[in-house]
Amino acid sequence: MSITPNAAIPRRMSNRALPILVSLFIAVVAAAVAVPVAIVVILSFQTVTTIGRGGFTLENFTTLLGDPSTWETLRNTVVFTAGGAALALFLGSLTAWALTSVNVPLRNFLSVLPVCVLILPPLVKDPAWIILFGKDTGLVNLFAHDVLGMSGSVVNVFSLLGMITVAGFFSAPTAYTILLSPLRGVDRSLLEASRMSGAKLGRTLFSVVLPLVRPALLSAVTLLVILIASGFETPVIIGLPGGIKTFIAEIFESVSSPVNGLNYAAAQATVYLLITTVLVIVYLRATRNERRFVAVGGRGHTHALIEAPVLRWVLFVFVVLYAILGFLAPLGVTILTSFLPYYSAVNGNPFHDFTLANYAAVFTTPQVRSGIITSGTLALGVTIGVIFCTTVLAVVALKTRSRFRRIAELVAMAPIATPALVYSVGLLLTVLAIPGLAKAIYGSIGVMYVAEIIVFLPIAMRLIASSVIQVQEELLEASRMSGASVLRSVVFVLIPIIRPALFYAAAVIFIEAYRQLAAIVLLVASNVSIVPYVSYTFWVSGGYPMLSALNIVTLVLPLAVAFLAFGLGNLGRRARPARKAAGAAGRGFELSMERI
Amino acid sequence: MSVTRSTRTPLRRVAAGLLALGVVVALSACGSGGDADGDSGAAADVNKTWTSVDEMVAAAKKESGPLNVYIAPEYAPFVQPGFEKAYPWAKLNVTQLEPVPSVAKWSAELSSGFSQADVVFMHSTGVQTFKDLKALAQVTVPNDANVEPALQDKDHYSHPVTELGEVMLYNTKLISTPPKTVAELADPEWKGKVIMDSPQLGGAGGFVLASERSAMGDAAWQTWLQKVADNDLYVTDTSSASYAAVVRGDRPVCICNYGDYISQAPGTPVGVDFYGQDDRGIVVEPIVGTISKTAPHPALAALFMNWMLAADGGQQGFVDSGRVPTVPVPGADKVSLPEGTKVMNLYEDLGDYISDPDSANTVFKKIFK
Numbered sequence: 001m002s003i004t005p006n007a008a009i010p011r012r013m014s015n016r017a018l019p020i021l022v023s024l025f026i027a028v029v030a031a032a033v034a035v036p037v038a039i040v041v042i043l044s045f046q047t048v049t050t051i052g053r054g055g056f057t058l059e060n061f062t063t064l065l066g067d068p069s070t071w072e073t074l075r076n077t078v079v080f081t082a083g084g085a086a087l088a089l090f091l092g093s094l095t096a097w098a099l100t101s102v103n104v105p106l107r108n109f110l111s112v113l114p115v116c117v118l119i120l121p122p123l124v125k126d127p128a129w130i131i132l133f134g135k136d137t138g139l140v141n142l143f144a145h146d147v148l149g150m151s152g153s154v155v156n157v158f159s160l161l162g163m164i165t166v167a168g169f170f171s172a173p174t175a176y177t178i179l180l181s182p183l184r185g186v187d188r189s190l191l192e193a194s195r196m197s198g199a200k201l202g203r204t205l206f207s208v209v210l211p212l213v214r215p216a217l218l219s220a221v222t223l224l225v226i227l228i229a230s231g232f233e234t235p236v237i238i239g240l241p242g243g244i245k246t247f248i249a250e251i252f253e254s255v256s257s258p259v260n261g262l263n264y265a266a267a268q269a270t271v272y273l274l275i276t277t278v279l280v281i282v283y284l285r286a287t288r289n290e291r292r293f294v295a296v297g298g299r300g301h302t303h304a305l306i307e308a309p310v311l312r313w314v315l316f317v318f319v320v321l322y323a324i325l326g327f328l329a330p331l332g333v334t335i336l337t338s339f340l341p342y343y344s345a346v347n348g349n350p351f352h353d354f355t356l357a358n359y360a361a362v363f364t365t366p367q368v369r370s371g372i373i374t375s376g377t378l379a380l381g382v383t384i385g386v387i388f389c390t391t392v393l394a395v396v397a398l399k400t401r402s403r404f405r406r407i408a409e410l411v412a413m414a415p416i417a418t419p420a421l422v423y424s425v426g427l428l429l430t431v432l433a434i435p436g437l438a439k440a441i442y443g444s445i446g447v448m449y450v451a452e453i454i455v456f457l458p459i460a461m462r463l464i465a466s467s468v469i470q471v472q473e474e475l476l477e478a479s480r481m482s483g484a485s486v487l488r489s490v491v492f493v494l495i496p497i498i499r500p501a502l503f504y505a506a507a508v509i510f511i512e513a514y515r516q517l518a519a520i521v522l523l524v525a526s527n528v529s530i531v532p533y534v535s536y537t538f539w540v541s542g543g544y545p546m547l548s549a550l551n552i553v554t555l556v557l558p559l560a561v562a563f564l565a566f567g568l569g570n571l572g573r574r575a576r577p578a579r580k581a582a583g584a585a586g587r588g589f590e591l592s593m594e595r596i
Numbered sequence: 597m598s599v600t601r602s603t604r605t606p607l608r609r610v611a612a613g614l615l616a617l618g619v620v621v622a623l624s625a626c627g628s629g630g631d632a633d634g635d636s637g638a639a640a641d642v643n644k645t646w647t648s649v650d651e652m653v654a655a656a657k658k659e660s661g662p663l664n665v666y667i668a669p670e671y672a673p674f675v676q677p678g679f680e681k682a683y684p685w686a687k688l689n690v691t692q693l694e695p696v697p698s699v700a701k702w703s704a705e706l707s708s709g710f711s712q713a714d715v716v717f718m719h720s721t722g723v724q725t726f727k728d729l730k731a732l733a734q735v736t737v738p739n740d741a742n743v744e745p746a747l748q749d750k751d752h753y754s755h756p757v758t759e760l761g762e763v764m765l766y767n768t769k770l771i772s773t774p775p776k777t778v779a780e781l782a783d784p785e786w787k788g789k790v791i792m793d794s795p796q797l798g799g800a801g802g803f804v805l806a807s808e809r810s811a812m813g814d815a816a817w818q819t820w821l822q823k824v825a826d827n828d829l830y831v832t833d834t835s836s837a838s839y840a841a842v843v844r845g846d847r848p849v850c851i852c853n854y855g856d857y858i859s860q861a862p863g864t865p866v867g868v869d870f871y872g873q874d875d876r877g878i879v880v881e882p883i884v885g886t887i888s889k890t891a892p893h894p895a896l897a898a899l900f901m902n903w904m905l906a907a908d909g910g911q912q913g914f915v916d917s918g919r920v921p922t923v924p925v926p927g928a929d930k931v932s933l934p935e936g937t938k939v940m941n942l943y944e945d946l947g948d949y950i951s952d953p954d955s956a957n958t959v960f961k962k963i964f965k
Contacts, residue, residue, distance in 0.1 A: 347769060353863070367672075524693065
């Protein structure tokens with residue numbers, strides 16, 4: 001798209017300054033992304049942690065690639081990742097389609113539940129699924145054994161299939177939030193045309209809707225694959241007891257090793273970086289012709305719900321079941337456990353002898369309050385920073401012909417190629433390497449903000465980019481032709497259209513940033529208490545029931561934010577008149593009931 | 597956004613300049629940093645034997661600025677307020693870090709030549725790394741003499757502040773008698789019944805398995821380790837997770853921390869066994885405090901360390917939070933190991949592991965895939 005100003009209108013200063021400012025911004029973000037990663041790569045070719053010392057060596061790589069367990073680990077990672085991503089994509093996309101395109105009952109309320117799955121931290125979700133589906137003591141197996149009289153284990157979460165199921169259920173919200181806006185943006189006229197041609201619902205779905213949202217699907221797949229591959233909680237909490245190791249769990253162990261662990265971890269991270277870089281390139285090539293997928297245009301764009309008397313109830317049950325297994329059941333188990341002195345399933349029903357002692361401990365611990373405030377403040381600042389950065393990057397990458405547009409997209413996606421923990425190491429070494437910088441900001445909370453903003457750029461980019469892609473360029477061109485500046489066009493035309501996606505992304509980023517530890521574990525400022533560390537203290541001091549009580553209390557803030565953000569996002573998509581630039585015509589979105 | 601000719605050149609220059617800046621930043625990192633040898637004057641001051649609290653207080657008051665401490669999050673709540681209450685004129689900058697990332701962070705700082713840490717707490721297995729880097733000061737404080745002899749660092753590089761007794765915890769609803777020795781873990785009787793944290797992570801599992809090396813000899817030890825691994829071992833990431841699994845009933849026995857046992861709720865069906873009482877005793881691993889050789893506040897660091905080892909100071913905080921002290925503390929019976937419990941000497945029975953943990957970790961990695 002070329003937003004070319006009318007030649008008769010004098011060029012404003014902002015038209016010259018804006019490209020320079022944007023280029024500067026991209027360069028700064030690129031440096032913040034690239035330099036720490038470069039340092040990690042350099043570290044992988046050394047045997048000491050002092051950059052530039054110790055000579056160049058391939059020892060770390062020969063050890064890594066010569067170890068047979070590396071290949072087994074990679075195999076486990078591929079199977080775990082592919083399976084988890086496939087399941088997450090199925091659950092997330094079907095849920096998104098059901099709640100945006102079909103007249104499912106209570107869909108406005110149900111639309112928030114998938115995001116609530118994200119709110120539960122891994123230290124709650126994974127143990128909750130162990131309690132539910134553990135091989136020997138899981139509640140499902142106990143029920144099957146004690147009530148139904150079955151022998152053996154019906155389900156076993158400590159298996160590769162169990163890990164895939166856990167990853168699929170807990171990653172589905174990512175696919176869901178990516179696909180929400182694009183699915184809402186599918187124009188009614190396209191569906192009507194399919195109906196008029198005699199196509200049934202299924203054919204319309206696969207031949208019209210899915211191709212239209214292909215960039216979003218590809219975004220979701222890419223993000224899911226990388227997120228699942230780089231997640232270490234499930235592989236550590238569930239995989240280790242099951243004897244299943246993934247690549248990222250190996251990196252976690254290496255970083256924890258007291259001697260030269262960082263160099264070996266850097267080598268592992270470099271191999272990981274090569275694989276994920278290929279995935280990112282595949283994604284970029286696949287979405288090269290994104291203009292073909294514009295669906296949100298100006299005049300005449302409407303979105304319709306499918307009225308299907310039977311299907312709506314089938315999908316309602318599907319969404320409710322997903323919400324139960326992904327959010328309500330783990331939450332319920334956590335709530336019940338929080339009232340126990342200890343959790344033991346040896347003698348049948350473990351839920352007895354309820355007590356408030358755990359909550360008393362939580363409310364009388366000063367660090368809980370300071371941790372919530374610090375983590376909440378940090379998450380809010382990170383969310384604002386991430387949304388701002390990715391909006392700029394997404395607009396440059398997808399709505400301009402700037403020569404930096406590919407760089408913008410690459411910069412936004414690149415951090416996902418490096419595990420958060422390893423990026424943290426790289427950023428630590430980067431800051432320490434520059435004497436003036438170290439003295440100015442090392443040990444400050446600012447470095448924590450930088451780390452989390454960079455780490456979350458890819459997630460926000462995928463959540464926002466799908467919606468930006470779908471906005472027709474003619475809308476922006478119409479604004480420019482009417483005399484509006486580039487900035488004004490973006491702020492008053494593009495942003496309102498993608499506002500729901502911005503709010504959804506803000507909800508996701510806030511929740512992730514609130515409980516993030518890997519990206520900042522080596523960068524935590526002094527005299528700062530954060531929720532993940534308070535959680536760990538409770539875990540080692542009081543065990544799972546006390547940790548459950550703490551997690552219930554600390555869930556209130558991200559839960560409130562999720563509901564608020566989604567509510568605001570849903571407000572944004574209701575029928576309203578579009579802003580009118582002089583000479584530009586546009587009708588707002590209208591929701592209408594249409595039988596197909 | 598139309599990139600017209602008039603803006604193209606400045607854009608290129610700006611972009612090239614920033615790219616160059618990035619390269620300069622990366623290159624400036626090369627060759628930077630150094631080892632931990634500080635000024636000879638500071639090193640001489642830091643390596644010291646302090647004979648009285650008054651001496652430390654007088655010297656510490658001449659130092660300006662807060663004391664920079666790296667300590668685990670679970671200790672920070674009582675350490676910072678406790679020390680600042682005891683010495684109101686002194687201030688702490690506490691960075692909450694678990695022992696393992698603490699080692700990684702401080703190691704990176706030393707490599708870059710930018711270490712501001714005064715006192716760093718870590719597992720005893722991390723001490724040798726920093727001794728090799730010449731980063732640790734040899735400091736003796738008065739309360740060092742009260743530390744349990746089996747845990748004392750005779751070279752005074754480290755100061756044990758709390759001890760982690762690695763014991764066998766067992767679910768009393770599933771079994772009545774756990775293994776009596778660590779060697780029994782390889783017996784077929786215990787196949788599929790034992791939980792421990794991953795040995796490579798240097799926690800309870802690693803320490804207990806490593807404790808058999810000197811007694812068995814290296815070859816026999818590796819054979820025994822393979823049998824343990826083949827016994828369908830249930831591996832977790834932390835000893836707390838192992839304990840939770842035993843309480844839940846997943847397996848009957850775990851190698852866990854004594855602190856999990858003493859802090860458990862009344863009625864929890866878990867018992868404790870102090871294996872090896874007829875032999876060398878149980879493994880006790882301390883969390884140690886070290887003073888940096890380049891500490892900006894050496895006297896305050898020594899004063900702080902002395903307070904951490906005081907029965908009415910830091911040690912009381914450990915007792916109050918359910919942790920085992922390393923010096924005698926009145927009223928510590930409820931958290932201490934039972935009187936007469938035989939414990940291994942850390943530096944005699946586990947000296948190889950303490951001084952070269954990577955050697956054992958390499959074996960662990962090979963066997964416990």
